[in-house]
Amino acid sequence: MRSLAALVLLAALARPAAAAPLRAEGAWFRYLLSSIPAGGYVTLTNPGPATVVLTGVASPACGSLMFHRTDSQGGMERMVAVPRIRVPAGGRFRFAPGGYHLMCDAPHMHRGQTVPVTFRLAHGAPLVVRFAVRGANASGPRASAPAPARMKSQ
Amino acid sequence: MSEPRPPPARGYALVGVLFAVLLFAAGGFLWLSGRRGDLLGGPFRLENAAGRTVTDRSFRGRYMLVYFGYTHCPDVCPTTLANVAGALHELGPAAARLAAVFISVDPARDTPAVIGRYTALFSKRIIGLTGTPAEIARVAGEYHIYYKKHPTGPGKLDYSVDHSSLLFLMSPTGRFIAPITASSSASELAAALRRLM
Numbered sequence: 001m002r003s004l005a006a007l008v009l010l011a012a013l014a015r016p017a018a019a020a021p022l023r024a025e026g027a028w029f030r031y032l033l034s035s036i037p038a039g040g041y042v043t044l045t046n047p048g049p050a051t052v053v054l055t056g057v058a059s060p061a062c063g064s065l066m067f068h069r070t071d072s073q074g075g076m077e078r079m080v081a082v083p084r085i086r087v088p089a090g091g092r093f094r095f096a097p098g099g100y101h102l103m104c105d106a107p108h109m110h111r112g113q114t115v116p117v118t119f120r121l122a123h124g125a126p127l128v129v130r131f132a133v134r135g136a137n138a139s140g141p142r143a144s145a146p147a148p149a150r151m152k153s154q
Numbered sequence: 155m156s157e158p159r160p161p162p163a164r165g166y167a168l169v170g171v172l173f174a175v176l177l178f179a180a181g182g183f184l185w186l187s188g189r190r191g192d193l194l195g196g197p198f199r200l201e202n203a204a205g206r207t208v209t210d211r212s213f214r215g216r217y218m219l220v221y222f223g224y225t226h227c228p229d230v231c232p233t234t235l236a237n238v239a240g241a242l243h244e245l246g247p248a249a250a251r252l253a254a255v256f257i258s259v260d261p262a263r264d265t266p267a268v269i270g271r272y273t274a275l276f277s278k279r280i281i282g283l284t285g286t287p288a289e290i291a292r293v294a295g296e297y298h299i300y301y302k303k304h305p306t307g308p309g310k311l312d313y314s315v316d317h318s319s320l321l322f323l324m325s326p327t328g329r330f331i332a333p334i335t336a337s338s339s340a341s342e343l344a345a346a347l348r349r350l351m
Contacts, residue, residue, distance in 0.1 A: 037228040079228075079316075081306070
């Protein structure tokens with residue numbers, strides 16, 4: 001808990017001396033009940049010339065937060081924890097329904113709120129992204145999401 | 155200039171051939187669907203959100219869309235249920251002919267009260283069912299659903315459940331009609347249901 005607080009403080013102090021290495025878009029949690037995990041989704045874009053490696057993730061709104069992937073094979077779904085995420089140079093990484101997602105255990109948040117999520121980077125200052133908290137039938141961060149929820153085809 | 159019309163005899167022959175093909179296809183479909191009806195599904199006895207016993211016969215007279223999952227599933231199950239809720243909305247009045255049923259493969263955590271609160275978040279029309287481990291094993295077996303606990307931590311309740319993720323459409327008499335891919339969007343799901351119901 002203390003390391004989390006330190007991390008959040010560090011993130012708050014880490015004013016962008018240099019441009020942030022990643023850009024985050026469309027960040028949202030599907031919040032259901034406080035007793036069950038909430039799935040988080042976001043698209044991270046890396047405009048820089050080097051791969052950015054994410055080594056972990058944390059949020060004061062989650063008991064624990066992890067990178068996860070839904071592994072889908074022949075109609076079988078399996079959740080797999082993923083230790084690190086690589087956002088390629090000049091490319092992007094999508095956490096999207098049916099694929100990679102953030103698994104927020106013991107969520108304490110409520111719909112309509114935004115909550116901070118801190119991504120730890122292998123090199124450089126952590127990245128803090130605000131996630132919109134949406135309800136069961138949401139398909140994106142805004143109420144008028146243009147496209148219906150569609151899982152990433154595997 | 156329009157093309158010259160085919161002579162009438164050729165036209166009739168073409169219609170005849172098309173008719174024969176259609177008849178053959180329809181026959182094949184009926185034969186196959188008749189046979190398929192026995193391949194999947196079967197009697198079950200489960201509990202609804204109110205803790206009352208519900209069986210497969212409770213849904214006779216309505217089509218039944220069956221999906222197996224669990225409430226602690228953070229990604230695929232809620233995405234699928236959100237799309238089922240969206241499809242029910244798109245179907246409008248036709249949705250009254252359909253019972254959308256969510257059966258838990260995690261009876262230890264998904265009590266009737268939990269599954270009821272969960273499905274109601276998506277749609278009041280989605281019926282959440284759970285049961286004893288033996289009841290769940292039986293109905294999962296009938297639908298050829300594989301499910302297995304997968305530990306994620308040291309605690310007794312730290313696990314996810316690997317499971318088959320497919321939607322099944324059953325007829326008003328309880329026969330299997332078709333599987334529908336769980337990754338369908340709400341509109342794709344509504345279109346598939348319109349076609350099959």
